Amino acid sequence: MIDKLSDNTINLDxxxxxxxxxxxxxxxxxxxxxxxxxxxxxxxxxxxxxQNIDVKINKESFAKIHWIRYNNSKEFNPILSYAIKQKLLSAGESILLLNVIGGNTNLEIDIEKLKVF
Structure with missing residues (x-):
């Protein structure tokens, strides 16, 4: 089983x-x-x-932008692919940013720091 898990690799391609x-x-x-x-x-x-709240991006900010993007895609993208895998990847974007950049500040990101990123 461990060998099968190690076969699942990703690369930059x-x-x-x-x-x-x-x-x-x-x-x-x-x-x-x-x-x-x-x-x-x-x-x-x-x-x-x-979507910032008091010049900070937080989970509420990401929730708002996610729904804006989802609804826009749903309306204008006739081949929208958004099953469980894509939902997890999408959530991962926000989680990564909040935990990596915002990890030291109560999971909030100062808007100026996010602009630099």
């Missing part, structure tokens, strides 16, 4: 494959259907940043 790590409803990248789903989209970054 996986970042470019749709629905491996890259997924629809990303916080900062367009859905696969709309073309370039690898380049950070400045409009989506701005949309994320305006």
């Amino acid at each position: 996986d970042l470019d494959q749709h629905n491996k790590i890259e997924h629809d409803v990303s916080l900062t990248r367009k859905d696969f259907y709309f073309g370039d789903n690898h380049t950070i989209d400045p409009e989506l970054v701005d949309l994320l940043l305006v």
